[in-house]
Amino acid sequence: MTALSLFFILLLLLNLADASFFEASQAFLKSAFGGRRYAYLYVTISRCALITGMAIAALIAFRAGLINIGGEGQLVIGGFAAAFVSIYSGVTGVPGIILAILSAMIGGGLWAVLAGLMKLKLGVPILVGTLLLNYPARYITSYFVSHPFRDVASGMPQTLLLDKSLWLPFIEGTRLDTGFIFILIVYGFVLIYSHRSVPGYHAKMTGLSIEFAATSGINIFSTTLKTLAFSGAIAGLVGAIAVLGIHHRFTDGMLVQPLYAWTGIVAALLINLVPWAILPAGFFFASLTSGASGMERTADVPKEIAIIIQGIIILFVASRATGIASDTKNKEEGN
């Protein structure tokens, strides 16, 4: 039933754009998984790394009952920090890459912790605090790359190009940057964290019932801050990967426009916060986005069709399994 309604909506949308279903689906498949020497497939995998990373960031916070929808801000801060440190610290080569990634993770983590402190010290709900911090992150970095740290010669609001030694190398014999490997490591780490570690257990318990967790002697204050720092640091790492591996500079809006953070949240919700499923979900949404770009190029179907499909899928999935945390009362209050 769900699949059927989705199919009809798809046909209707394609009809509005005057595209034939056959032509559009061919373009979709080619652009998601094919291309000359698999060029498009590599783009999909690259994108999958970013989306999966953002999905993991969302998942970690959501499992602890912290509705962190500020991944976008943490991502942008991380990306800018990576570009800034790479360009102005003068450290090159592998130490430079490590330094850039660390600063991105610290930047993203602190940005998330800020929202945690606003909740714990001032009572601002996490949902609203994290969301509102997206905008300062976006506008402050936009100001930085438009004025003080702008590459004036390029004519665009962006930083200088990174030194070549800081670019993440391609995997042997392919056009795939190594950013994906970082995300695979994080993926493995998160599986262990969620299922086998004490902090992960504490976070999960806090998410299931904050009263029970507090009664059992878990320090809610430090669990909240640690979990948010972890979540934000991963968002920051994703920003660093996008800068070091794909764009090699920070351009205004480059991490906001593709909706990486929101797609990540949607992916985490789709799988109902089950950690192992995050990688397939990330790949699914990355293919959806890549395929839609292909339909736009060859069949003249606007690529926003991917966003609509994401929304519809989530509506149907949400109506089966209730998402986020189990405690409805908490959610109604927007905590």
Add this chain to the structure above:
Amino acid sequence: MLADLFDPAFADSVARIAVPILLASLGGAICHRAGVFNIALEGFILMGAFAAVLGTFMLGHVFWGVLSAILAGIFMGLLFAEFHLRRPGDAIVVSIALNLIGLGLTTYLLRSVLGVSGVFQDEALGKITEINLPVIESLPVFGSFLSGQSILFYVSIFLVILLHYIYSRHKLGFWMRAAGENPLALKTVGIKPTPVKLLALVLCGVCCGLAGAQLSISNVSLFVENMSAGRGWIAVVIVLVTNGRPIPILGLVLLFGFVDSLSLRLQGFGFPQQFTEMMPYIASLVALIFVSIRRMKNLVGMRGYDNG
């Protein structure tokens, strides 16, 4: 310099900026009071703004534009109701999905139906008639605030008063409050909470649709991708800060209109655009922190212990 800052055009711009946020906040407040945590206002407004332009363009008069905006808002409200009330979808998840659908669908239709990307502008698009009030229009400063606005300005002010009356005096208002605060009590007097919540979502759709119409066929007459640009989120914060009470909403929205117009003006004095664009969000954050601290203190004072 002060005279440059606060002239009649400034008062006019406060009203223009305030109306869409006011309408959206009222819509959000109706849901909030009825116990529906609707944070999809951004998507609702965007659909309203697009439908207003599409309706005006296709049917040739702004009246049809406003009507289409209302219908688009109601459509979003019904979608929300289908997945949150009839099926057990989580309100936050449904909201996130509807925001994505609002953004995706309007951009998609802009490109596929109207055939442009980015901005749609056409001579056939009119503006909602502006109403000039005699006598009042000649008042200093307030004249250009109270007069010469679109009809939606007067509608929104009327809605504030109407909602205040309904919530404090009318049975319908009591039902809607009970649906949010104590659904069980509502059931014991023989009224099902779900239809009341459905009504709240539909009314929210009407308000947000009008907010969108004010954006696209009154403040300007064009549609831009992602035109709502965060106004829906500001409305969500305003609803949380005021706890959905209409009169405080009006006050806070006017304050926002003031801050926003001021920052637009400061741009003319050489302030970087990014800082002026950031102002409304910083203002929301400050308002939220202020109220949250006060609420925390009240809670501790009343019960003598912290309830988490």
